[in-house]
Amino acid sequence: MIVSLALKSLRNRKLTATLTVLSIALSVLLLLGVERVREQARESFAAAVSGTDLIVGARGNPVHLLLYAVFHIGNATNNIRWDSYQSLATRPGVAWALPLAMGDSHRGFRVVGTSTEFFTLFRYGDAQSLKMAEGSPFSNDTQAVLGAEVARQLRYTLGSALVLAHGAGEVSFIKHDEHPFTVTGVLAPTGTPVDRAVYISLEGVHALHDEDTVADPLASPPPDPLRTRADKAKASDHDGHADAEGHADHEDHANAEPHAGHESHADENRHDDHVGAANPSITAVLLGLTSRAAALSLQRSINELPTEPLTAILPGPTLLEVWGMVGMVEKTLFALSILVLGVGLAGMLVALLTSLNERRREMSILRAIGARPAHIFALIMGEAGVLTAAGIGLGFSALYVMQSLGETWLQERFGLFLPPRWPTPDELALMALVALAGILIGALPAYRSYRRSLADGLTPRV
């Protein structure tokens, strides 16, 4: 009875009711949308690496190491020597060691040099292993395996030829035209950074960098702005220097290869690495241990290796650390969407409060007919409840529709995997909280109307 009165009363004030519902719907849409993006970001973030016990890179910041080794963000400042990798791989307690050599790109996607074991040993998400969507892993230094996203966006299929570029930018001026790669395999989608990488063999990385500087058997270290500046300052004749120097520098500075640069890198690019094409330097190593419990002590001993300054990290805690930083952003976003919701609900409060004055007469009539003050209270509460419920329903439906329509776009544009789905228990709880907030806010005008109807009696004293 009261609910039907509330509905009819709202229908009578269509415009304000619609606007109120829209503003609540928009804020609910924003709240749930932000929540879903947050959730998805956190999930895919945590799913990026699994089953790896230690990640080793050149001495440096653990967060930095995790970002470039797993998320392909940023560059390593230093490489790891091949013999260090070999000694890591053969240490007792190490079950497997996957070398990663980065620093090149293909049309904005990172190129990762690794061993074929990568495809069998690497784990992501819930300890899932990589699957080939089609084709097979590379078997020589001119073959490449593509992440699902790379293949989809660039429309590559098996047999496509690609030309790799040095540096990680979208646009690169240095292209290794002489050394094209052929796609032999495409990985199934994982929802992790693997989807956005091109995998080639370590020999491939080496060959990529070998073509114009025959004496340089090493993968180039990523460009270092500091060193580049030093190069320019101290430019001196250094042509054909046999020591390892990124050939990017060769090209950037033509014949000006500085002694300074070569000296600072003498340590990591030693001549005894140059045993052959199979000994490239690498940027990171993923380690799997025979016993997880040994991870901490192994981490310490790697960090203290006298032969080369290295940093070993446990992926889990470092992931948490990174998420802690990203988390500030997501918490801010969430707080903002809560504020927007507050604005939406405040709109309802204003709409209900301003309607009360013109409805005093109506309340008196209802009282005269026999409505109890509780009925008056319930009527206004009912209206607030209907408005809030409609807002929540519309907001969720809009989100569902937007996700249905924008699913592909979101994935292509932002790499967000957000298929439309029914609310999770958490989201239901969130919506219940919104409903509760709406009802609590409705209590204010309802109480005002209740008090007033007691005072007014049959004739409102306006």
Next chain:
Amino acid sequence: MNPSVVTLGSARFSWPKSDAPVLDIERFDLRAGQRLFLHGPSGSGKSTLLNLIAGLVVPQSGCAEVMGQDMGRLSGAARDRLRADHIGFVFQMFNLIPYLSVLENVCLPCGFSTRRRTEAARNGQSVAQEARRLLSHLGLDDEALLRRQVTELSVGQQQRVAAARALIGMPALVIADEPTSALDSAHRDGFLTLLLNECARAGAALLFVSHDIALARHFDDAVAISSINRARAA
């Protein structure tokens, strides 16, 4: 003598935070089926008296009995129920809930009172049937009109809808507070006759309040509020 519908004895009422009573009535009686004309200028305590009879306020001293029940002893909810069950109202204007149709407005009291719902359903075949019957007695039987927004009706039509609403479910008492002052003289007499006839048909007592003494001739009895209210008129 018919049983009493309303009895006030030594009833005094003053608004909160005010010492001076606005109402101090030695004796007031309204009997079943009686048609009483109550007149007095505005500010003489008419509205307060109606609020008292309706149970929206209770006297600070003395007694106010409606349908044999002492209002002062009933809880607020019980007074609301008593009003819903036994009293129908017609106001001066703006009687109708703007967002309900004519029929919904007439049926509204049955939503708050089981007794009136039962009575209405017994009189007609259903509450809606009874509402239609009352409306047609009051000269509103155009189907198109019944479906219209109440705000589109003329004032005279609105007052007749209000009368039908006051009468549905056979309340023992109809209180009409200046129901004709918004009507022109031609409509005034017509409406008054309809209201009196329908009250008589339903067996309801009618308490008709107006400042227009000329209407008194239509009623069984006429009382000036100044003659029963010992409190100084505000």
